[in-house]
Amino acid sequence: MEFLHFVRRALVAQFSGPPPRDEFVRHALDAGVGSLPLLTLLTIFAGMNLSVQAYGTFVRFGGQDLLGLFCGVGGIRELYPVMAAVICGARIGATLAASLANMQISEQVEALEVMAVDPMRLLVAPRLWAVTLMLPLLCGYADVVGLAASYWAATEQMGVNGGTFMEQVRDIVHLSDLAAGVFKGVVFGWLVAIVSCYHGYRALKRDGAEGVGVATNRAIVHSAVLCIVLNMFLSALLYVR
Amino acid sequence: MAEQQPAITLERVCKSFGNNRVLHEVSLVLPAGKILVMLGPSGTGKSVLLRCLVGLMKPDSGRIFVEGQDITALDERRSAGREQMFALRRKFGMLFQDGALFDDMCVGDNVAFPLRQHAKMSERQIAERVAEDLERVGLKNVQRKMPAELSGGMRKRVAFARAIALRPRIVLCDEPSSGLDPVMSATLDELILDLHRSLNMTFVVISHDTAEARTIADYIGLLYKGELQEFGPKEQVLRSSRLAINQFFDRSTDGPIQVL
Ligand SMILES: Nc1ncnc2c1ncn2[C@@H]1O[C@H](COP(=O)(O)OP(=O)(O)O)[C@@H](O)[C@H]1O
Numbered sequence: 001m002e003f004l005h006f007v008r009r010a011l012v013a014q015f016s017g018p019p020p021r022d023e024f025v026r027h028a029l030d031a032g033v034g035s036l037p038l039l040t041l042l043t044i045f046a047g048m049n050l051s052v053q054a055y056g057t058f059v060r061f062g063g064q065d066l067l068g069l070f071c072g073v074g075g076i077r078e079l080y081p082v083m084a085a086v087i088c089g090a091r092i093g094a095t096l097a098a099s100l101a102n103m104q105i106s107e108q109v110e111a112l113e114v115m116a117v118d119p120m121r122l123l124v125a126p127r128l129w130a131v132t133l134m135l136p137l138l139c140g141y142a143d144v145v146g147l148a149a150s151y152w153a154a155t156e157q158m159g160v161n162g163g164t165f166m167e168q169v170r171d172i173v174h175l176s177d178l179a180a181g182v183f184k185g186v187v188f189g190w191l192v193a194i195v196s197c198y199h200g201y202r203a204l205k206r207d208g209a210e211g212v213g214v215a216t217n218r219a220i221v222h223s224a225v226l227c228i229v230l231n232m233f234l235s236a237l238l239y240v241r
Numbered sequence: 242m243a244e245q246q247p248a249i250t251l252e253r254v255c256k257s258f259g260n261n262r263v264l265h266e267v268s269l270v271l272p273a274g275k276i277l278v279m280l281g282p283s284g285t286g287k288s289v290l291l292r293c294l295v296g297l298m299k300p301d302s303g304r305i306f307v308e309g310q311d312i313t314a315l316d317e318r319r320s321a322g323r324e325q326m327f328a329l330r331r332k333f334g335m336l337f338q339d340g341a342l343f344d345d346m347c348v349g350d351n352v353a354f355p356l357r358q359h360a361k362m363s364e365r366q367i368a369e370r371v372a373e374d375l376e377r378v379g380l381k382n383v384q385r386k387m388p389a390e391l392s393g394g395m396r397k398r399v400a401f402a403r404a405i406a407l408r409p410r411i412v413l414c415d416e417p418s419s420g421l422d423p424v425m426s427a428t429l430d431e432l433i434l435d436l437h438r439s440l441n442m443t444f445v446v447i448s449h450d451t452a453e454a455r456t457i458a459d460y461i462g463l464l465y466k467g468e469l470q471e472f473g474p475k476e477q478v479l480r481s482s483r484l485a486i487n488q489f490f491d492r493s494t495d496g497p498i499q500v501l
C-alpha cells in the first residue's frame with residue numbers, strides 16, 4: 001500500500017515537467033557510463049559461455065552449425081537484457097537507495113521540504129528518468145558485446161564458420177527482438193529505479209547508518225527478484241503467440 | 242493589518258508517538274518580530290515542536306497558526322494543500338539540529354540553493370549574497386569546500402547562512418549554540434540580534450543555554466515532559482518563582498526536572 005502510494009507520487013513528479021537537468025545528467029552518467037566496465041566484462045564471459053555450452057551440446061549430433069541460432073535467441077532475447085537489469089540494477093539500485101537513505105537520516109530530505117522544494121521532483125524524478133533511459137541502452141550494448149564474444153569463441157576456438165554463424169543470427173534475431181530487448185530494458189530500468197528509490201526514501205532518521213544498509217540491501221534484492229520474475233512474463237507476452 | 246498578526250500561535254497542540262506522549266496541550270502566542278528562546282532538557286520534544294511548526298509533522302490535535310493561517314488545516318495529500326504548505330514554508334528559514342547540509346554540494350551551492358530555487362537573482366547577485374552571509378557567520382573563502390571537510394560548528398554556521406539566505410520572516414533554529422565554542426556562540430547570538438533588528442525577523446531558538454536566553458530572548462519558554470511549564474516575556478519569566486524555571490537557570494539537580 002505504502003509502495004503504491006509512493007509510486008503514485010513518483011509518477012506525478014516524473015511527468016510534471018522535465019526533471020532537474022544537473023541531477024538527471026549526474027545519475028544518467030553514473031548509471032550508464034559507470035556500469036560499462038562491469039557489464040562489458042560479464043557479458044564477454046556470458047557470451048563466450050553460450051558458445052561453449054551450445055557447442056558441447058550440439059556437436060554430439062553434428063549440429064555445431066546451429067551455434068548462431070542458440071547464441072542469438074538465448075543471448076539477445078533473454079540473457080543480456082536480464083543480465084543488464086540484474087547486474088547494473090544491483091549497482092545502480094544500491095547507489096540510488098544509499099544516497100536517498102543517507103539524505104533521509106541526515107534530515108536533508110526534510111530540509112528540502114522546509115525550503116519548499118518537492119523532494120520527489122528534485123531527487124526521485126531525475127533518478128527515475130536517468131535509469132529508465134540508460135538501462136535499455138545498456139541492454140543494447142550488452143547485446144553487441146555478448147554476441148561479439150559468442151562469435152569470437154565459436155569461430156576462433158571451436159572452428160565454426162563465421163559466415164554460417166552470422167547467417168543464423170540474422171535468420172533468428174529480427175529487429176523486433178532487439179526492440180523487445182530495449183522494451184525490457186525500459187521496464188527493468190524503471191522498476192529498478194522505483195524500487196530502489198522507495199527503499200532509500202523510506203529510511204528513517206532513527207535507524208541511522210544501519211537504515212542505509214537495510215535500504216541498500218532491500219533495493220538490490222527486490223529489484224533483482226522483480227526483474228527476473230517479470231522477465232518471464234514479459235517473454236511470454238512478447239514471444240508466445 | 243498583517244503586521245498585527247502574531248507570527249506564531251499554538252492552540253493546545255498535542256503530539257504522541259505510540260504511547261510516547263511528546264507534546265501535551267502546548268499553547269502559546271508569539272508576536273511578530275520577537276525572539277523566543279525555548280529551553281528544555283533533551284528529549285522533551287523541542288525538535289518535534291519545530292517540526293510541527295513547519296508542517297513536517299502533523300499534530301494529533303490542536304491548531305497551529307502562522308501569521309494567522311492555520312497550517313494544521315492544510316491537507317498535504319491534495320495538491321492544492323501541498324502548494325499552500327509550500328507557499329507557507331517560504332516564510333520560514335530553518336536551521337536543523339545537525340545542519341542537514343546537502344553533502345553532495347559544496348558550501349557555496351548549499352547556501353545558494355534556496356536562492357536558486359526561489360529568488361529571482363542573477364548568479365552574480367547570488368554569489369554576492371552567499372559571500373555576504375558566510376561572512377556574517379564568520380566564514381570566509383569556504384565556498385568551494387564540501388560539508389564533509391568542515392567541523393561540526395562550521396557546518397552549523399553554514400546551515401545558519403543557508404537558513405537566512407532568502408531573508409525569511411521567521412527563522413527556526415534547533416540548538417544553534419550546541420557544538421559551538423563560547424566565542425562563536427556569542428557571535429551567533431549577536432548575529433541573531435542583528436538580523437532581528439535590521440530585518441525584523443522573528444526567531445524561535447531552541448537552546449539549553451540560559452545565558453543565551455538572557456542575552457537574546459524577548460520571550461522565554463520552558464518545555465519539560467511535553468508540557469510548556471513556562472512561557473512569557475523574558476522579564477516576567479526571569480522573575481517567576483516557579484521551581485522548574487529556577488532550577489534550569491540555577492543549573493541545579495534539585496527540583497522538579499528529574500534526570501530519569
Ligand atoms: N519521528 C519520530 N518517531 C517516533 N518518536 C519520535 C520521533 N521524533 C521524535 N520522537 C520522540 O520524541 C521525543 C522528543 O524528541 P525531540 O523533539 O527530538 O527532543 P529534543 O527536545 O531533544 O529536541 C523523544 O522521546 C523521541 O524519541
Ligand SMILES: [Mg+2]
Nearest residue numbers: 287288338415
Ligand atoms: Mg532536538
